[in-house]
Amino acid sequence: NAGVTQTPKFRVLKTGQSMTLLCAQDMNHEYMYWYRQDPGMGLRLIHYSVGEGTTAKGEVPDGYNVSRLKKQNFLLGLESAAPSQTSVYFCASSRAGTGVRTEAFFGQGTRLTVV
Amino acid sequence: TQLLEQSPQFLSIQEGENLTVYCNSSSVFSSLQWYRQEPGEGPVLLVTVVTGGEVKKLKRLTFQFGDARKDSSLHITAAQPGDTGLYLCAGAFNDMRFGAGTRLTVKP
Numbered sequence: 001n002a003g004v005t006q007t008p009k010f011r012v013l014k015t016g017q018s019m020t021l022l023c024a025q026d027m028n029h030e031y032m033y034w035y036r037q038d039p040g041m042g043l044r045l046i047h048y049s050v051g052e053g054t055t056a057k058g059e060v061p062d063g064y065n066v067s068r069l070k071k072q073n074f075l076l077g078l079e080s081a082a083p084s085q086t087s088v089y090f091c092a093s094s095r096a097g098t099g100v101r102t103e104a105f106f107g108q109g110t111r112l113t114v115v
Numbered sequence: 116t117q118l119l120e121q122s123p124q125f126l127s128i129q130e131g132e133n134l135t136v137y138c139n140s141s142s143v144f145s146s147l148q149w150y151r152q153e154p155g156e157g158p159v160l161l162v163t164v165v166t167g168g169e170v171k172k173l174k175r176l177t178f179q180f181g182d183a184r185k186d187s188s189l190h191i192t193a194a195q196p197g198d199t200g201l202y203l204c205a206g207a208f209n210d211m212r213f214g215a216g217t218r219l220t221v222k223p
Contacts (some may be wrong), residue, residue, distance in 0.1 A: 004157075033211060040124070042203060042215035043158070058210060090157050094211070102146050102207040106157025 002026050006091050006107035013081040013114045021076040021110050023091030031094045032074040033058075033104065034066060036087040043090065049074055081114045088112070118142060119206055119214035127220040131193050136217040138204035139186045145207050147180055147187045152201040152216070161189075194221045 004025045013019055023032065030051050035043040035058075045058030047066040055066045063085060065077045074093075078085060088111050092104040120139045128134055138147070146165045150158035162171050164180035164187060171178045175198075177190040191198055203216045 031211075035213070040215060042121075043205075043213035045210055045212060048210050056210070059212070092157070092211075102148065102211060103160045103163060104148075104150075104158075104205070104211060106159070109155075109157055 004091055004093055004105050004107040006089075006110050008110060009108065010111050011113070013078075013112065015081060015083060015114060017081050018077070018079050019081065019112075020078075021089055021091075021112075023074045023076070023093075023107060025072055025074075025091075025093040025105070027093060027095075027105065028071070029093035029095050029105075030071075031096065031102075032068065033092045033094075034064070034074065034076045035090045035092065036060065036085075037090060037109075038087050046076065046089075081112075083114045086112060086114045118208075118212045119204055121202075121204055121214035121217050123217060124215065125218050125220075127222065128194055130195055130221055130223050132221075133190070133192050134194055134219070135188055135190045136202055136219070137186070137188050138214055140206060141185065142206070142208060143184050145184075147184070147207070148205045149178055149187070149189055150203045150205060150213075152203060158201075158203055191219075194219075196221045196223050 033048040034046040049068040052071040091107045094104045149161045152158040167182045167184045169180040175192045204214045
């Protein structure tokens with residue numbers, strides 16, 4: 001079982017470059033999330049999606065865009081990377097947004113460095 | 116300011132000791148979850164609590180959801196080195212928000 005797969009696992013960008021992080025889940029989950037994790041900050045929600053074709057902003061959406069054209073995929077884009085976006089990015093999915101079905105399954109993370 | 120406040124941020128104890136970590140918020144959540152994260156990995160779910168006042172036990176771990184569904188605690192009895200890790204609470208509202216975590220180190 002693949003679960004949640006993130007690509008790439010590591011990336012180094014120069015300031016101003018753009019890139020897209022791909023998240024794929026094979027559990028037919030409705031909800032998908034993108035988080036960033038920085039030391040001492042836990043996981044902060046960037047954007048999320050409650051279903052195919054829908055996206056919404058989280059706590060720290062500035063500088064990022066997302067798309068959910070297919071139910072199984074959730075893309076995170078950085079149009080013009082900044083050093084402040086150096087972080088570990090995690091994608092997660094869950095069956096629903098409330099109750100016991102909110103268990104989130106996480107990918108392995110993408111370590112992004114912007115120089 | 117994070118929606119969920121966890122305390123303590125760091126905790127270092129000896130094997131065999133008991134400990135409690137806390138997760139507090141001013142918001143009411145439909146459910147609250149505890150995750151554990153190992154270095155280089157994504158968080159993995161330990162438990163979900165849904166009902167106010169609910170208590171769940173997972174071997175040596177006891178989880179409690181506050182009556183008002185705004186806070187939770189995780190108690191570990193007789194901690195072992197294998198319990199070392201980052202413990203995160205997460206609340207489901209319209210989305211899923213995490214606390215900053217408690218980094219636990221259990222020394223042999």
